[in-house]
Amino acid sequence: MERQIGTSRFWRWMLHLGLGLIVVLWSIPTVGLLLSSFRDREEIARTPWWSVFPHQEFATIEAYKPEGLDPDGVMTIEGVSGTFEEFREGVATPDGGQVLWVGNKRNGRIEIQGETWVFFGSLTLENYGQVLAGKTFELTRPDGSVDVQQGDNLSGALLNSIAVALPATVIPILIAAYAAYGFAWMTFPGRRLFFILVVALLVVPLQISLIPILSDYVKLGINGTFLAVWLAHTGFGLPLATYLLYNYISQLPKDLLESCFVDGASHFTIFRTLILPLSIPALASFAIFQFLWVWNDYLVALVFIGSKADSEVLTQKLAGLVGSKGDDWHLLTAGAFITMLLPLAVFFGLQRFFVRGLLSGSVKG
């Protein structure tokens, strides 16, 4: 057994080292974002996010005006000597601190600094408050009255995202489930042809539809409405939903349905009271995918909601922030994390269904 690489202690260590390295590399970006979102806005921009971890930092112990020193020659301060340029950079003292000349030659000050441990940078929830509620601005009108205005915020977009994502998840599943039942348990002319259509459309890129559908929406006057976006997501998600649910529903035991028919139940009753409850695993798997896909979608929202400000969803708002406030990292990090909150909750809460959905082929074309 000694020859088996998999069991030797050395390789076991190497394996965990490699795996650990990849996991750490993969997690760093998200962790960095999360930590940054709790940092003070000044500090995010000035120091890197990993400075919230315990580290040593120079802190000023004493500061005074330089007197009796010649900045153009070699000076001796607190027992260490150096030129002006060297003191500007900081000269190390034997006890581990440093002496610093802050400012210019004529008008500066001497700072004696010692190294101290900084455990946690100051963490704050203010960024989230500002992103969710918006900053309030006080405008003074010409007549002297003060007008308080609420600044731009993400909470409206959060609600819009919910209003888009929930129906855009449920509607295609409902339509696909009915269609899948029809394909699986009913006979009608065109059955094979229609199902071939479903299979053929599985991988069609949605870009092909954007231009014609947009012009239809403009003619119908529904562009920019929730209905338009729901229907678009329904259309783009439907081939896969129908295909997957067909695979599941057609595998259900045939005698079960037949005994119901003998009892005189109609298709509609069987579908509602038997098929839907039995298909919950498949429905849940697809629901998670469709939800994540709609929640995280940017292109469909960009085309069919466009710049209609009060209907914009989170991804649009966040992308807008990247464009307009690309350096306001306190807003961007908190905003990005808010958009990730719900998907991550769904992901961790329903991981079992999520993985099962992947394995059954929940991959959008």
Place this chain on the structure above:
Amino acid sequence: MSDVGSMTSRPPPASPATSVLATLGRLAVSVLIPAVAFLVLRQGFLFLRDSNAPKVLIVVVAVLWGVGGIGLLYWVGNWVVERMPKRIGARILPFVFVGPGVAILIWYLALPVARTFWSSLKDAKSAGFVGLDNFAFVFTDASMLTTFRNNLLWMVVGTLFSVALGLLVAVLADRSRFERTAKALIFLPMAISFVGAGVIWNFMYEIRDVSEPQIGLLNAIWVGLLGNEPQAWTALNQPWNNLFLIFIVIWLQSGFAMVLFSAAIKGVPTDQLEASRVDGATEVQTFFRIVMPAIWGTVVTVATTIVIFTLKIFDVVWVMTGGQFGTDVIATQFFRQFFVANQNGRGSAIAVVLLLAVVPVMIYNLRQFSKRETF
């Protein structure tokens, strides 16, 4: 309303007059109920479009209206069919079930293929025919050629690394006690939107002047540890800046590949692995001779999925660079030509090219389907 009364009480059939009346009543109700349902939905729509009610209320109404509305449509459809004579109803019922789905598929995907192809033959305003001029632009314009080069880079590098990393993690995690945790953490980015990922990686790639502390991790390592000049990773050094965008998608997609590979690896029969080891093969040999052939089908599926995915990549590029600095891809060109430059014809032609690129996969899917016996 007397119609409804006559419906529900169902008088025993007596004279031809009453039976005609009953039929008329059924007909009236069949029209009335869908009409009422339609009116309710329309009112809901108008409320949503024009109302100034508080946002939360609008959202609740929208969700109820959208979800309830679809349920109502099926219910009404079934209700109408049940009122019909049995023989006709049985013929129509399948279309109540399948009809809405097929109608939406045709409206949203099947017809647009033809319509987009049609407008790709027309000019910028979709007025006059220009023959294949738009396709000539797509395949000869310098910026479009850069676009195709980038997409090729995306498809090759993105797919290769996602598959390789996913395979590596799946193999490693399979032998580790920490399998569940490791897999969950690698998998986690899949739940993040591309826009969110764009923010995350913009932050990783952030550049500061050399005199200030670097707040982006990559430049902190590059400048602080390696002593180089700070780099604007996604803007300079074309075409290599594309790789920094591609890496974001590798970060997002490796978890997907890993989950599928992991399941496939667990499906490899243990006795085959044992036999190989007893024969004295090393782990690496066992992997390439036993495991790889066994999971090859999954590898092809995953690779195809990621190739299609990278072919259509849009959000990452649009948010990170907007297609500047030679990072345009097909989908961003499509968006720019159509929505920014108002070039309907060129936009359509680019969409048609995207479609043509996936036709082989479509044919493969249809072949697999025709092998199935159930239909």
